[in-house]
Amino acid sequence: MQKDKFFREIENVNHPNEKLIKTHCSYCGMQCGMNLRVNTLTNKIVGVEPRYEWPVTVGKMCPKGVTAYQQTNHKDRILKPLIRDDSSLNGTKEGFREASWEEALTLVAKNFKELQAHYGKDSLSVFSGVSMTNEKCYLTGKFARVALGTRYIDYNGRFCMSSAAGGFLRTFGVDRGSTLPWTDIHETDCLFIAGSNTAECHPTSMFRVWAVQERGGYLIVADPRETPLARRADIHLDLRPGTDLALANGILHLLIKNGHADEQFVNQHTNGFEETKELVEQFTPAYTSMITGVSIEKIERAAEVYGKAPNAIVMFARGIEQQHKGVDNVSAYCNLALVTGKIGRPKAGVATFTGQGNGQGGREHGQKSDLLPGYRKITDPKAVEHVSKVWGINPEDMPQPGVSAYEMFELMEQKTIRGLYLLCSNPAVSAPNLNFVRNAMKNLDFMVCSDFYLSESAEFADVILPSVTWSEDEGTVTNLEGRIIKINKAQEPIGESKPDWQMQVELANLLGKGKHFDHLKTARDVAEEFRLATKGGNADYYGATWDKIDKQDGVFWPCREKEDKGTPHMFLDNKFYHSDGRAKICALPYRPPAEEPCEEYPLRLTTGRVVYHYLSGNQTRRIPFLKDMCPDPYVEVHPSTAEKYNINHDEVVKLFTRRGKAEYKVKITEAIREDTVFVPYHFGHDESINLLTIAALDPMSRMPEFKACAVEIEKLDTGKVL
């Protein structure tokens, strides 16, 4: 890869009796490069040193990244398998005893077999995650379909990236999170960032974002809150939560009306322009302003700036995606790039900020209920044939598609699903409508959880299997650019913990499916089989060997052959992945949020992250620095709203919706809309804001509407101040 203006040749400091292991962060999709410092006498990770030569992040790290190494040898690590014999303690931390691997795995296999014998293959389910390597994600999909033979596998990307995936697939025919490498960002002329608190959720993008403004370019931000990113925007579109589709349609209307459409590009490379043009005609600035609450002037100015920009990148994240019209929001923002032809060349395109470390790779290779490796559809007989051959199974034995993550909890409630194998996820915090979800987990006949800490979800398990952190195993991850990178092992697993892929191989043996798994002795063995399984698919990793990844600072997929260097820029030939080679401009009628404010619940609740925590907080809440910086959740309230409710800064209030309630300390700030309150979602038990959120699912992506529901504040009698 070519080095950009931020790159500088810098030598690392090497402390006495230490060596540096090149790797990447364990957390978000930025996958910042880092060196782990390993003591050569104890062979333990002791710290972090910047990785200046990594082209995407040039040594930069957020506070989560700087302290990520503290997870590995943390006192809370689970060092041996745990079994709980007394099921009355289900839902608590109590009653677990240490056990041998043999006892634990035998117990798991016995229960799985019994459940399937009584209730059929599909009585078991796998709920997985994408904060782990491609190799692990791949093998989890194979484990569910081959070792368990169940149709019910899905993953936490349904709460994260599934709307972006659905939107990209519909619009472009392919789901690569970014059409260009991150090293293009600072060279564009206009960034239109919608529903992304980039400064807190993907901080190491910020030096490139600010550089656009330093060059005289523009920053347009759509967000209900004046985030640290929006604070410096040239135009801040401060919209009501859940109205993004109207805003995107309104901007598109102005782009067409004011002559910014690239007719040649539209005619030659897209479908759907005329009907979309007709649909957005009603989205006049006045109408758009009425729905979104954004002033007419700002809407007009944003359309003018984006329209005039020689190059522009439209970027978005969970703000627009975690809605029951998340897929439509994504396609609507992609429309802006397609209609103006600002795509298919360097410095112009579309990108989503991938939430989890391997949110991109993890969704491509068979953890999704309807997908097989290489982004193949499980309903496509050719796909089933190819993958069955790699797996050594009869194509007829390939299970049917299952259901999405949240819908699996509904099936648990109905006792269709009776057993759960949970790994790399903490849905007891991260799923919506938690009273329902926690109850569903409690009602399971048998649950096994693999984790390296005792998470809130592990409290519902009968058996806990100790897995390893990212630093104790190796493999590949696909970052938010679509760049496949290498995670390296820095120390041996502590205690008796082991990587998930190894547990799955051992468990498959006990389930009588050893012949499909026994040849996988190392992570590299899994990688070799994984590459074959992806060959010929849209997300083709066949040419992305570990050696090539090392040699050229990562490989962008698709990378189909050994000689292929990969694809940093998508669509340079203006060929999209639909069968006719054209992208689809989508006509998308506006729908309001599933639950609008009313007399009883007059405010809008929106949720999100803070810079100090990652997802459900199971990791970051245990890191002293991060915990000190943000120990508790809070509710952000505008001063005018606070006055109406007679509540003060730091006062504890009750928030409640139709689904649940929780108490939070008030944080007064003018940097939020008067009709909206915000609570970060990283906290467990009674502090989870997801007790209140709504499980209104997007019809295509099955993404719940985390970002908008109706809420009310109640002042507590005590008026207590913490």
Added chain:
Amino acid sequence: MTKRKLYLELENCIGCRSCLAACTQCGGHEQKNRNYVYDVNPLVNRQTMPLMCLHCADPACARSCPAQAIQIHETGAVLSALVEKCIGCQNCTIACPYGIPKFDEEENLMYKCDLCIDRTKDDIPPMCASVCPSNTLQWLTEEEIEMKKQSHDVGNDKWVTSMHYLEGETNVTVNLPGILQGTVKLF
């Protein structure tokens, strides 16, 4: 001799406090961070700013030290108090106009930013500027700092960015808000 210097653009700060976390990672810092990040007006907006030691040319902390425990390195870095000399009197914490030196009650010792001297003596950027995701903290050559000054100076008497000194001559350059003032928009 170090070629580069610490340079701050306060306006870029996003309040992530990565600089504080990274400070503990410098080998000589014993896991204690030595800098600060403030919320400028927390009830109103999310503007934050770091406060780092400016490494004064004539540092008040060192002048106020009765034990000559605070040494100045040949690079200009004002070092943390020498453990064997510091008497724990806390004069330095009072004397510093920016409130930089911290005091360890248990050890009865002062400690402060030493500009990661183990790194910066070899022109390796200090940990804070290495990790800063927003380029609020940068490690620049004199020429690069001079270019910054020129691009920010619009001569309208409204802003005094890249001023030479705040209190007295320092080895660190601070750029007050207004860095985009002189930027000509592309279109």
